[in-house]
Amino acid sequence: MKVRGRVALSGGGVAALVLLAGFALLPLAQQPFVTRIGTGIFILALATISLNLLVGYGGLVSFGHAAYFGAGAYAVAILSHYGTHRGWIAFAAAVGGSALLALILGAASLRVRGVFFIMITLAFAQMLYHLSTAVEKLGGDDGLRVVPNSFGPLFLGERITLYYVSLGLLCAGLVISDRLVASHFGRVLVGIRDNERRMRSLGYNPYHYRLLAFVIAGALAGLAGALEANLDAYASPELLHWSISGDLLVMLVLGGSGSIVGPLFGAVSFQLVQQVLSGFTSHWMLYFGPALVLIVFVSRRGVAGLFAGTRPHHVRGGR
Amino acid sequence: MLRVRGLSKRFGGFVSNADIDLDIEPGEIHAVIGPNGAGKTTLVNVIAGDLRADAGEILLDGHDVTTLPTHRRARAGMGRMFQITSVLPSFTALENVAIAAQARGRSFRFWHRANADRDLNQRAEMSLARVGLSHQASALAGEMGHGEHRQLEIAMALVAEPCLLLLDEPTSGMSGADSVALIDLLRTISETTAILLVEHDMDVVFSLADRITVLASGRRIACGTPPEVRADALVQQVYLGAGATAAPAMAEHA
Amino acid sequence: MDFGLFAEQTLNGVQYGIMLFLMAAGLSVIFGIMNFINLAHGTLYMIGAFFFATFDAWLGNFAVALLLAILASLLLGLVLDRGVMQRLYDRTHLDQVLATFGLLMFFNELAAVLWGTEPYFIPVPALLDGTIALPGDIDYPVYRLAITAVGLLVALGLYLMVEHTRFGMLIRAGATDRETLSGMGVDVRWLYSGVFAIGVMMAALAGMVTGPLVAVQVGMGETMLIVAFVVVVIGGIGSITGALVSSLLVGVVDTLGRALLPVWLGYTAGPALASMSIYVLMAAVLLLRPQGLSGARRA
Numbered sequence: 001m002k003v004r005g006r007v008a009l010s011g012g013g014v015a016a017l018v019l020l021a022g023f024a025l026l027p028l029a030q031q032p033f034v035t036r037i038g039t040g041i042f043i044l045a046l047a048t049i050s051l052n053l054l055v056g057y058g059g060l061v062s063f064g065h066a067a068y069f070g071a072g073a074y075a076v077a078i079l080s081h082y083g084t085h086r087g088w089i090a091f092a093a094a095v096g097g098s099a100l101l102a103l104i105l106g107a108a109s110l111r112v113r114g115v116f117f118i119m120i121t122l123a124f125a126q127m128l129y130h131l132s133t134a135v136e137k138l139g140g141d142d143g144l145r146v147v148p149n150s151f152g153p154l155f156l157g158e159r160i161t162l163y164y165v166s167l168g169l170l171c172a173g174l175v176i177s178d179r180l181v182a183s184h185f186g187r188v189l190v191g192i193r194d195n196e197r198r199m200r201s202l203g204y205n206p207y208h209y210r211l212l213a214f215v216i217a218g219a220l221a222g223l224a225g226a227l228e229a230n231l232d233a234y235a236s237p238e239l240l241h242w243s244i245s246g247d248l249l250v251m252l253v254l255g256g257s258g259s260i261v262g263p264l265f266g267a268v269s270f271q272l273v274q275q276v277l278s279g280f281t282s283h284w285m286l287y288f289g290p291a292l293v294l295i296v297f298v299s300r301r302g303v304a305g306l307f308a309g310t311r312p313h314h315v316r317g318g319r
Numbered sequence: 320m321l322r323v324r325g326l327s328k329r330f331g332g333f334v335s336n337a338d339i340d341l342d343i344e345p346g347e348i349h350a351v352i353g354p355n356g357a358g359k360t361t362l363v364n365v366i367a368g369d370l371r372a373d374a375g376e377i378l379l380d381g382h383d384v385t386t387l388p389t390h391r392r393a394r395a396g397m398g399r400m401f402q403i404t405s406v407l408p409s410f411t412a413l414e415n416v417a418i419a420a421q422a423r424g425r426s427f428r429f430w431h432r433a434n435a436d437r438d439l440n441q442r443a444e445m446s447l448a449r450v451g452l453s454h455q456a457s458a459l460a461g462e463m464g465h466g467e468h469r470q471l472e473i474a475m476a477l478v479a480e481p482c483l484l485l486l487d488e489p490t491s492g493m494s495g496a497d498s499v500a501l502i503d504l505l506r507t508i509s510e511t512t513a514i515l516l517v518e519h520d521m522d523v524v525f526s527l528a529d530r531i532t533v534l535a536s537g538r539r540i541a542c543g544t545p546p547e548v549r550a551d552a553l554v555q556q557v558y559l560g561a562g563a564t565a566a567p568a569m570a571e572h573a
Numbered sequence: 574m575d576f577g578l579f580a581e582q583t584l585n586g587v588q589y590g591i592m593l594f595l596m597a598a599g600l601s602v603i604f605g606i607m608n609f610i611n612l613a614h615g616t617l618y619m620i621g622a623f624f625f626a627t628f629d630a631w632l633g634n635f636a637v638a639l640l641l642a643i644l645a646s647l648l649l650g651l652v653l654d655r656g657v658m659q660r661l662y663d664r665t666h667l668d669q670v671l672a673t674f675g676l677l678m679f680f681n682e683l684a685a686v687l688w689g690t691e692p693y694f695i696p697v698p699a700l701l702d703g704t705i706a707l708p709g710d711i712d713y714p715v716y717r718l719a720i721t722a723v724g725l726l727v728a729l730g731l732y733l734m735v736e737h738t739r740f741g742m743l744i745r746a747g748a749t750d751r752e753t754l755s756g757m758g759v760d761v762r763w764l765y766s767g768v769f770a771i772g773v774m775m776a777a778l779a780g781m782v783t784g785p786l787v788a789v790q791v792g793m794g795e796t797m798l799i800v801a802f803v804v805v806v807i808g809g810i811g812s813i814t815g816a817l818v819s820s821l822l823v824g825v826v827d828t829l830g831r832a833l834l835p836v837w838l839g840y841t842a843g844p845a846l847a848s849m850s851i852y853v854l855m856a857a858v859l860l861l862r863p864q865g866l867s868g869a870r871r872a
Binding site: 187212 | 367369388389390391393394399401405406407408409410414418419421422423425426427428429430431432433434436475479
Binding site for chain 3: 242286288295
């Protein structure tokens with residue numbers, strides 16, 4: 001890995017390729033349980049990739065990413081509820097709807113910085129959570145059933161099909177975030193993260209770049225949400241719950257925020273830890289919580305520093 | 320090039336700039352000097368747009384920029400070098416300058432690698448060459464020395480071809496040899512760009528400036544060519560009266 | 574909508590607002606002085622309620638149980654500050670968020686282990702049970718009035734402490750300029766401990782006195798925490814008065830919205846809009862006054 005976590009196909013990049021190749025072969029084991037877990041990991045990794053654009057490269061600590069994830073799922077569910085199961089339409093609605101939502105909420109949230117940004121993103125996501133439980137047409141607390149989407153002959157209700165579609169979209173997400181970060185837009189975003197005042201004096205308006213990053217991240221999270229709705233055959237308020245936002249942040253930082261492949265490793269390790277711990281005890285959070293605190297303590301540069309090793313700088317938490 | 324009229328800036332009850340007029344002609348190096356707390360840095364910040372003026376107007380190349388935000392003023396042709404070094408530490412020197420060049424073009428491009436943008440890189444290389452930093456093009460800015468940072472900042476400002484360059488103490492913390500090189504560089508730059516220079520070092524001021532504006536307690540007390548300012552009774556009184564470090568330097572040039 | 578119901582709901586809103594104030598004041602002062610965001614603040618609201626429920630069940634004495642629960646939460650606050658939080662005050666907000674998210678997971682799970690996932694109900698003490706006749710033909714629960722009064726007394730006490738004691742003077746100095754404090758020879762660590770423990774105590778107190786009105790259960794704190802965040806965003810940081818005004822505003826708007834909007838707009842649109850009302854209020858404040866009602870914003 002090189003400066004700013006770019007994949008130079010060394011270290012992390014190679015490990016990611018090996019991991020993805022392993023995932024591609026995994027269904028050969030013919031274990032339904034394993035394919036389900038795998039699909040869940042791909043979806044969460046995709047959502048974490050989108051959060052990485054904000055936290056890792058934009059320096060924007062959003063604690064409301066469940067909003068866009070859940071909105072994507074609900075877009076699919078609402079269309080399904082009214083009888084539209086065509087994949088292109090449902091996924092376009094999920095991506096477009098989440099992007100629009102991110103535009104609106106981002107425009108308001110980005111007016112403040114630091115702890116206020118964290119609180120406001122959390123509050124807006126909670127608003128959607130309450131809204132989903134209060135609206136009867138959305139099924140209230142129970143949520144909505146989803147008939148899985150079809151893309152021509154590809155039916156996402158088929159376990160293996162959904163597995164490979166999710167894996168494919170995860171790979172696409174990795175490539176997109178890699179190109180985006182290295183693009184003209186991406187380096188302005190990173191520049192604003194590193195030195196906002198300097199970027200202003202060069203002629204950049206930080207608000208525009210941050211808002212656009214917010215919209216792109218929202219769209220990607222919406223895509224992940226659409227997949228989740230197909231996996232669960234359901235969209236429920238749980239997908240909008242603040243704890244999802246927290247989990248996504250934990251995965252991001254465990255894997256290494258501000259690194260392209262970090263979200264993949266974060267999602268995989270978080271799910272593995274969760275599966276292993278919950279094999280021993282139903283109260284796995286009793287151990288994971290303090291572990292998280294310890295990890296933050298042990299690494300002076302934050303959790304990202306612990307895992308990312310040689311990167312010349314780490315993401316700042318928006319102080 | 321720059322025309323400032325009746326500019327005032329207060330912080331609570333403290334008046335930092337009061338009714339200041341300032342004119343900078345094309346190709347001119349205009350120095351602003353004054354004792355500590357005279358309001359020099361505030362003036363630069365108000366002109367650059369980091370602070371909003373309480374009263375007065377600022378015209379850049381005939382256009383009113385008084386209420387424009389910083390980034391719009393930068394796009395209108397204001398280049399900037401901060402008092403405290405301000406670069407992008409996680410980018411290479413070349414990338415720093417390329418990002419500065421990119422500010423004038425389209426940045427909403429999402430797919431092609433910006434590093435492979437030949438046009439931007441070429442302009443950045445030329446600018447680096449101009450400040451004598453070509454050999455460090457691929458060094459990380461965060462790992463460069465202080466003198467090199469100052470050069471890099473000038474390269475970043477120059478690449479956008481500004482019509483006015485705001486320099487806040489460009490030679491501070493520089494070794495003697497480095498500042499001599501920098502002074503030479505500024506002199507060449509001034510052939511194409513007007514420069515507003517805030518500086519403590521009187522050697523630099525008197526060897527570079529075409530005209531000097533003197534501030535004291537937020538007010539303009541003098542403005543003129545170096546010999547005029549040197550001869551000004553009020554200026555001498557302010558500097559000698561304050562017992563400031565600048566007084567000997569002032570006398571030396573008198 | 575008759576006047577009686579309107580007045581009753583307004584009183585309920587004020588009571589809710591006062592509880593929000595107990596949460597938000599602690600959050601706001603902790604932000605202001607330590608530049609620290611604590612996601613576990615709501616969990617302490619829940620822990621307070623569980624402490625109280627347990628002591629009350631053991632002792633059968635409302636007042637003694639309340640006193641013990643207050644002391645226990647102060648102690649917990651001090652231990653948390655010394656054991657965990659002090660290491661986080663100079664870290665990035667992202668680190669603070671992650672560590673306190675870990676604490677939140679831990680405490681919620683611990684509460685589930687110790688107290689189970691079934692809701693607890695705390696009986697209202699006999700002295701405060703029943704209703705009182707208010708002008709306008711309203712029978713209003715005495716207990717709600719009592720806890721509103723308690724909350725107002727705490728707000729007054731907090732105000733007096735901040736404005737008129739040496740500790741309060743240090744808090745005000747710390748909120749504007751942290752460096753001066755160490756210059757004045759103040760042991761900043763103890764100041765931080767005091768501020769943090771008092772913040773925890775107020776959040777826990779809100780949980781305790783709300784206990785008899787609601788089901789005490791795991792997860793009750795986070796809902797409250799997020800609304801307290803809304804209060805802080807609307808109120809701005811640095812003034813107790815700002816936090817109080819904002820808390821009451823949010824409490825009344827939320828409560829009246831839930832009571833009135835379904836009546837006005839029907840049972841489809843009403844609840845939907847009511848669930849959004851305080852967030853829309855927050856968005857409006859962000860657009861018109863990003864610095865919040867009280868004006869000072871440093872973050």
